[in-house]
Amino acid sequence: MDRTSEQRRELGAFLRSRRARITPAEAGLPSTGRRRTPGLRREELALLAGMSATWYTYLEQGRDIRASDQVLDALATALRLSPNERDHLFQLAGRAPAADPPDAEPLAAEVAAVPLLLQPHPAYVIDGTYDVLSRNQAAEETFPRLVTDDGRRPNLVRWTFLEPLARDVVVDWEPEARGLLARVRTLAGEHAGDPRYARLVEELHEGSPEVREWWPRFEVGTRRGGRKRLRSPGRGVVTYDYTAFHVAGQPERTLVIYAESGGAGQ
Template sequence: MAEDERTEIRRELGAFLRSRRARLSPRDAGFAGEARRRTPGLRREEVAHLAGVGVTWYTWFEQGRDIQVSTQFLECISRALRLDATEREHLFGLAQNRPPPRGPSSAPEIAPALRRMLASIPGPAYLTTARWDVLAWNESLSAVFGDLESTPPAHRNMLWLVFTYPAYAARMTEWESDARSMLARFRVEFGRHRDDAAFGQLVRELKEASADFRRWWPEQDVLAPGEGVKRFQHPVAGEIEFEHTSFVVDGGSDLRLVVYTPLPGANARKVEKLRRAARER
């Protein structure tokens, strides 16, 4: 990165910090109110006090001096300035040119509009977390792969289904290659969420439940999310081909929409027939 570009980023960082500092009320932050202040919000020394960092170091940081700061320092500043998740990510991007570390995740709330959109998709589709826990799915998914409603909530996880549910795995015509690909993509999320105990717990449980998972996990394969054609074998409809795509949900806290679009012709007709049969049951 060129020096003038780094200088501009440091200016942007300083302006962002000053704007966040200016919006905080001294009284709300626990400082005695004064009749008048020359500047709105908190002073630099007050931010440093709340963050538990040196006044000089914070001043240099806000002034945009060319100094190196730690992740812990940025976390302390984030808490002191009461930054929300988006602001925290912006701070880390300006200061370290990378996103902040990811902490323990919780299941996000799914907006009604998102549920309606999911229901409108003709092919099988579902919403999943970074840990691959399935939070919601549509009618086509139930018709083609089986209704997840009958699956215990703790087992509504794509890795768990693929590695421990023979009935689900039997529908995957290329089970081993697809399972290995899923495992390699999951390892990327595992690395991103290394501080989230729920990821480690899932790995330990899968090691106990699946010999294949136990054998392949140490291989350290990683794979970026991808698209492509997937083939499944339905016990009644026979083989069905889908185009597999996935999308990150904006503001969804690692929520991802996964869609299986049936290829035109017989594949689409088979899915529609299965949907109608499921409604009649």
């Protein structure tokens, strides 16, 4: 797929952030004394990946050059990237299959009705930017103030970072929020140039000091199920298992269902 200048800059910034977190000792290189900056030098990373230092510098500077799968694999290995980070690297480099275009079709009535059928279990349908397209009463009670009065669709990312009550509701707020932001970064990278993601990221930066601190760390992740502890009025802390399902034929839309996995407590 064609890459925008923004995507090339993002690739360079991602490479720099990952290069900075690896010490020469971790990479098996001899110590060369005091360093002005943390992590590996460009020349050292190029050596480990088996490529020209000049060519790697061009890549990190965001120049319009193409990296082969073999080169990206070598960089991923040298940088010790996780599977999610490797996928993100390939997306930014334009080597992964192009993401499907956003689905602008209205949510089908039979899909919108599914969360209602799952009451009393909290359930909702979200799109790729975490806009909530359909939800049941249990979801509204579990995530209070999710629905705002500004006329916009409720959004779970905005709620997590910009709604003060979320920090009380989500018991393990910081790790949950960091994981959510990592998934947003991955999606934004896959949809470079999509104004929906640009607007969301800009709004998060404006309203959240944590986003401004964490975003430069270039953490990436994927949407998945798991376990979450939420504080419920009158019940204390409730542990939920949650599962996510893609809507058939609309991979950007996801049904998320919560089920209690334990008793309530303080």
